[in-house]
Amino acid sequence: MPAPFDPVAYRYDADFTDTPLGRRQRELVYRYLEPLIRPGMRVLELNCGTGEDALWMATRGANVTATDISIGMLDVASEKAHSAGATITFQQLRLQDLSSLELPPGHPGFDLIFSNFDGLNCLPDLSFFPDAVARLLRPGGGAMVVLMNPICLMELVGFALRGRFKMAVQRLRRGGVAAHIGDGEAVRTWFHPVWKVKRAFGKRFRFRTIAAIGLTTPPTLMRNWYHRHQRLFRWLFPAEERLMGVFPFNRLGDHTLLHCLLKDDPQG
Numbered sequence: 001m002p003a004p005f006d007p008v009a010y011r012y013d014a015d016f017t018d019t020p021l022g023r024r025q026r027e028l029v030y031r032y033l034e035p036l037i038r039p040g041m042r043v044l045e046l047n048c049g050t051g052e053d054a055l056w057m058a059t060r061g062a063n064v065t066a067t068d069i070s071i072g073m074l075d076v077a078s079e080k081a082h083s084a085g086a087t088i089t090f091q092q093l094r095l096q097d098l099s100s101l102e103l104p105p106g107h108p109g110f111d112l113i114f115s116n117f118d119g120l121n122c123l124p125d126l127s128f129f130p131d132a133v134a135r136l137l138r139p140g141g142g143a144m145v146v147l148m149n150p151i152c153l154m155e156l157v158g159f160a161l162r163g164r165f166k167m168a169v170q171r172l173r174r175g176g177v178a179a180h181i182g183d184g185e186a187v188r189t190w191f192h193p194v195w196k197v198k199r200a201f202g203k204r205f206r207f208r209t210i211a212a213i214g215l216t217t218p219p220t221l222m223r224n225w226y227h228r229h230q231r232l233f234r235w236l237f238p239a240e241e242r243l244m245g246v247f248p249f250n251r252l253g254d255h256t257l258l259h260c261l262l263k264d265d266p267q268g
């Protein structure tokens with residue numbers, strides 16, 4: 001059965017990755033990811049999409065296994081890696097099947113498991129996820145996840161100012177939202193509150209970072225607005241970068257980035 005992102009895989013980079021808004025959002029994630037990446041480290045990437053981050057980590061020397069449910073996305077990603085001369089292992093994997101993924105014999109476990117930009121929002125329930133991640137990590141390994149936030153300041157203010165109150169609070173709807181991803185395709189999206197994600201991870205992990213990705217940079221829904229007023233948004237960059245990791249601003253972004261480490265780290 002085709003995955004929801006299969007039909008839009010060919011245009012995902014043009015619609016998001018290669019736009020000023022997409023570049024800005026990714027740059028904000030890299031502020032936190034970059035210090036973790038070391039040559040030779042083992043990274044398992046979940047919902048890798050068109051492989052932009054897999055390639056970015058591989059060019060910094062990481063040994064990346066990149067996975068996604070969508071064969072269309074994986075095709076674009078492996079073509080991209082091939083053109084760049086990068087070695088990345090691609091594998092089809094549903095997040096729901098993570099608990100049954102086996103490490104090859106002799107594999108010491110991953111140093112980092114990474115999920116960027118909302119793959120986790122495609123699942124209604126994340127309670128299985130921390131245990132599934134923990135069993136694939138080496139002792140002291142970490143996880144970084146970036147998922148859409150139920151309370152996005154820019155979306156609330158932006159839509160409320162235009163009198164579109166239903167849109168302003170759409171992320172709070174129970175049962176999720178049908179998010180449009182282009183070409184008439186929609187994907188059911190659940191907005192998990194940060195406290196719930198923290199509680200789920202808290203048994204196995206301790207948190208290092210919680211940061212807003214897109215505190216003053218708006219969501220994709222508002223990209224035309226962002227692209228028309230880029231000078232204004234650039235003027236807000238320093239404030240955004242100063243506040244994105246500070247409570248309560250770190251709970252108000254378009255996305256939330258959470259970085260945590262396995263609790264039974266022998267190095268403490």
Ligand SMILES: C[S@@+](CC[C@H](N)C(=O)[O-])C[C@H]1O[C@@H](n2cnc3c(N)ncnc32)[C@H](O)[C@@H]1O
Nearest residue numbers: 005047048049068069070094095116117119122
């Ligand atoms: C918004 S894209 C993000 C892609 C990429 N991580 C990025 O940063 O551009 C969401 C990705 O999640 C993948 N995805 C959605 N549901 C999934 C699932 N159940 N299992 C694995 N991947 C899934 C989609 O195929 C898509 O590639």
